[in-house]
Amino acid sequence: MPVSVYPWHAEQWRDILARRNSLPHALLFSGREGIGKIDFVRKVAQSLACETPAADGAACGACQSCRWFATGSHPDYRELRPEALRMADTDGGDEIVVQEASASKRKPSQDIRIEDVRALQDFIFLTSHQRGGKTIVLYPAEAMNVHAANALLKNLEEPPAGTRFMLVSHRPSELPATIHSRCQKVVLPTPQAGIAERWLREQGMAEPALSLAQTGNAPLLALTMNEDDYWSQRKDLLNGLAAHEPEMLALAEKLRDIPPARLLGWLQRWTYDLLRIRSGGAVRYNPDYQKALTQIAAKLRSIEIARYHRALLQQQRTVSHPLNPRLHVEQMLLTYAAVLRGERLNSLAAS
Numbered sequence: 001m002p003v004s005v006y007p008w009h010a011e012q013w014r015d016i017l018a019r020r021n022s023l024p025h026a027l028l029f030s031g032r033e034g035i036g037k038i039d040f041v042r043k044v045a046q047s048l049a050c051e052t053p054a055a056d057g058a059a060c061g062a063c064q065s066c067r068w069f070a071t072g073s074h075p076d077y078r079e080l081r082p083e084a085l086r087m088a089d090t091d092g093g094d095e096i097v098v099q100e101a102s103a104s105k106r107k108p109s110q111d112i113r114i115e116d117v118r119a120l121q122d123f124i125f126l127t128s129h130q131r132g133g134k135t136i137v138l139y140p141a142e143a144m145n146v147h148a149a150n151a152l153l154k155n156l157e158e159p160p161a162g163t164r165f166m167l168v169s170h171r172p173s174e175l176p177a178t179i180h181s182r183c184q185k186v187v188l189p190t191p192q193a194g195i196a197e198r199w200l201r202e203q204g205m206a207e208p209a210l211s212l213a214q215t216g217n218a219p220l221l222a223l224t225m226n227e228d229d230y231w232s233q234r235k236d237l238l239n240g241l242a243a244h245e246p247e248m249l250a251l252a253e254k255l256r257d258i259p260p261a262r263l264l265g266w267l268q269r270w271t272y273d274l275l276r277i278r279s280g281g282a283v284r285y286n287p288d289y290q291k292a293l294t295q296i297a298a299k300l301r302s303i304e305i306a307r308y309h310r311a312l313l314q315q316q317r318t319v320s321h322p323l324n325p326r327l328h329v330e331q332m333l334l335t336y337a338a339v340l341r342g343e344r345l346n347s348l349a350a351s
């Protein structure tokens, strides 16, 4: 069966397949995180390499080239990812990367580095195995540091024959203008709520509307919320935050197994909603707690809740490796309780 894409990208899919014989050597795909950009790009690459594409140009899903794509082993296809994300993709099972990083006792890089781009040169100058030419995907392209971007630029300026570059970016504004000017742009849209909700329900998602609210309509990000105890943990926390006289130490004890980063995300969305209500707006992330949020917001001083929210945002950078996760969580919750009691947060512990 020919491959297809998510329903909200059908139009872009038809358009790009129609141009499959005249695509430029560099394309930049952009759109918000969690809407399926990389899946789209992989299917484009697969279709361009397919030996017997369908009438509309979509990959057949059955030929040798398509079978290689299915197992992630196509000899003419490469993906460049930051080392840290490569490890996350395979849940730490990418042994070569793990060995590389641990042998030198350094943290896996968050960047696409110049050595990653240079390592492509051999691949670029080898003859391609198949007729479709070679495809190199950089994802997310904004992870390129300035040296990597300059090295890539050389390839974009003098495109090697038979090689196509596909950059995929959540935040294209972070890419240098020099890169932008050498790529043709393809914007992949965020789906409308109804379409995304229907799709999530088809995937067996328990809380499609709520998870879309939590992610700003990013269905693939929403899908990750179907894992483990996400919804019951969220309920434990938000019930605690909504309580009349919250018992924060008991709550922290109850939530002790939740990763602090996840907890921080929920707290940030909760305080964001409080701020929205204070400024006359509608609840954005937690529509199921609208009543409690409205009651709490009425009692709070905007300035204090804004300060607390800002302090939570500042913790974003340190939360994935706190010195003492337990203490970190307790502090976030105790500070929230202090805000509720109307205490002023002059010396807010953002540490």
Ligand SMILES: [Zn+2]
Pocket (backbone or CB within 6 Å): 050, 051, 052, 053, 059, 060, 061, 062, 063, 064, 065, 066
């Ligand atoms: Zn095929």
